[in-house]
Amino acid sequence: MSFSLQVEKIIQQMGLSPVADTKIGGSIIRGISGGEKRRVTIGVQLLQDTKVLLLDEPTTGLDSCTAKALICRLRAIGESGTAVVVTVHQPGSGLFQLFHKVCLLSDGHLAFAGSPNDMLRFYSNAGFPCPQFSNPLDFYVDLVSVDRRDNTRHRKSLNVLNTLVTLFSSSPEFASLHKQVYKDNNQTGKWQYSSVVGPSTTRKLSTLLKRMTVNLFRDRSSYCTRLFVLSLFIPFICAFLGRLRFDQTSIQDRIGLMYQTLIVPPYVSAFNTAFLFPSLRQVYFREYKDGLYSPLIFLAAYMLHAVPFHLLASILFSTIIYWATGLSPTPDKFLIYFFLVFFLHVVGEIMTVGAMAVFRNGQMAVNSVTLMLTASLLLGSGLLRSVDDMLYPLQWLSWLTIHKYATEILVTNEFQGLSLVCDDTGVNVTDKCQFQTGGDYMTAFFPTAVDNMDRNVGVIGGYIFFFFTLTVTLYKVRGVPNVR
Template structure:
């Protein structure tokens, strides 16, 4: 076939696709207008057509997807690096039908996950073409109501049971008007549908504590998405890391779900031959273009007619994925395989199977809407804010109390510093030398609670953050709700931990013997402990790596203690910029509170020898030299601590919102 014949056959098809797209936009606008003017039940469809069994479809018309990528090293910055457009998906025309299980095959980088992102309205680049479900443009609202997306990674809390995991998800996903009995029925149905009854009361488990198997974790993730009874189920690499037996059972369950009237689409990287016949349709992608899309039973015959028969005893999946892959071991092999793939793409574009696909899309998209194809756009009453907070806080507490290591670290990690402080300082006296001892104790009282807060946040928060990324992407709750729940659930533990630390350190070291002053000391320790953890959580919203977040938070707090407390160097002797900057640090106000609380009203003994001067006979004399007006500013400083608590929580929310949700694939 020469080039002119190829162009002659391809051009009408492209024009035809454009015509379909234009007409579809007109029809969609007309039907949307009719829907909003006449309501859901005032349609008068053709009676004969309404009586026919109409299968819901998902149609992709002339889909292309371009993403931006920077050229050059990252340290040049966005302003100095060139940016180019990369086409990830190109000219895709396919139809997915209800009651069919469709597998999208292809090697890494072929565009499988990008195709799912386009359907799910989760893409970040520029999309060409349209996606329609039952003649309606698939916007984010349509997808949220009718589709569910199961991502590749299982983000589950290891200490919860299967039933608890699904029930907490149901509380967040199901309408607010549903009562506890109705929610339990939904949970039990999802457990039964995914074959999880035998492990319903078993823990999810993780790398340390053994729980359910990897295949069962995948089933739990799918069961969560089935709670809302979606019409479209998208799954990204659901069989990754599973053995052949588990893979077969999982695909069999997905096939049953599809045949019960849903559109089920999954991507798969290395499928096994024993699941070949379970797929109703197969799409084979390479370099973002469709090499084959049709019935699974026709694939071998199709490639055999092209001159690529499947060898005896070879898996058709493996063989044809290899056939459509690019070999990049050297330049010659890359050019050779790219040329072969381009011929395969061209052959499918001119094939009768593709003609049938386009004909089906035209027939479906040109058909008038009826009651059977009408989409009912409604927004069920979401769970109330109180239910969301109750669910999030309850889930965090259950997950925490099941892990003895984390639970005890929250309560006693701060207290582990107590023996070192008490053994080093002992019972502080009231002579001139004790002034330095008290300043050292104040230094430890300011630094230790914040640093322990860093350690706890780094060890506890990442699994909760990963789960938040998935659920916030599904639109279950806001960033504010999640972080507010986290802050509320840590307060009791920090209050107890700060109390144990304070009551031992304060009375064993012999600080000012007053319960009212002890209360001030305790309140300061509690606030610093809280701020250390919340600030680290905010840093982990910016840096996804916990080790980097740990180092960054420790650096910030260490610099604050060095500059803003006046313990290591007096304020008058520091540079002006440091003196000004100290007003922006919580350490300045907490240090003034602790010093004023301890030194005010304290009398020091002087050396018995008359030739040695008594520099600070009273605490007020010391405060006048180094912390003037600290006593008078006590109320102001406490207001500042409260403001810093709110400010750090606000900073954490803003950090998460600006950074956004990463690519969870």
């Protein structure tokens, strides 16, 4: 049976066909009901073609009707060849006859194991018949429980438990159980295991990508956040800088614009990720724990899902900022500016996703990423303070920052070939025109930027690969927390 047919079969088996195209939902966005969520979780386990299904308190929090419907589904699964083991502490009376076998455990002792009818007969013969109109499961769970409220009750309940355990261990039911277990343990080589080939990596990747995209477009605030938050900075930048001039003071204006270009895209990406990623991370934890896919597949699907939005947001931001402020009006330099904004936007996303593997709290993840980005800008850019004037350890550390290479790209892109107008009304022209061209400024502060242009572009691409690899490793090493 193909994987898609197996999924359809389980959807029908769990009674999920009416909600097959409905989102699961969460604490904020409503989706399917609690009982349906339980059945989805069980269905995910059944995709592994498991022979034994262990369920701990599957009816907790469900109303009696939903709980009964769920147990009926589990009974049907058990009759189809899968052993279903369920732990229940407060079973409803309507569930009693739905179980094939009942096992009562108390204080580490086996008080009974057998069919529901055998349990009624055994305890009745032992002198503990179930009162009329009482729930047998509730009654006998209470009967074998040890009451520790005081010494008298503790001794009395423990004596009852020991009596029942002794009676059961010498009963025909126990002998039959022991014989069956012994027989099963000696049937070596007779078990039939089926090897179901799971979906391919491409199928997993495409399915995750499709699901992320569908869920995103169901929530308008999500794609609006991805597309337009970066553009909210455009009015402030344009109003603050206006149209760039070509005199000496315009150098400082250009440096300020470069500073905003270097810091705003990754910051915005970090805050967007903190808002959008936690729900996906929670689903990943559950499904990775179930062995459905690896961290590499999940993160690759996530980045493929996010990249188109990064492209659109970067195009909108770059186009308006670049042409409105009057940067070098050539298409090739605009493309370099756009791709740098795009790469920084992507880097901010990857770094935040990686931080969320270390910190379960989204705010802590964003704080750590913004701290690292700020340190990178201060140490590596040379825009606020020349790197050559820093302490030697900080100068060496600047080589590890992404902003060192991004700044050199921006500086080369804007100042190379730039002509600056000088005010020649004074006596000494050089006093009023320290830098007659953009090349003069680069010679003074970024002397190697032009020669290292190809290297810097390659390093920026390498940083994306490095951060992605590091993020995959962090999710692999950190593993999966306990998810309820």
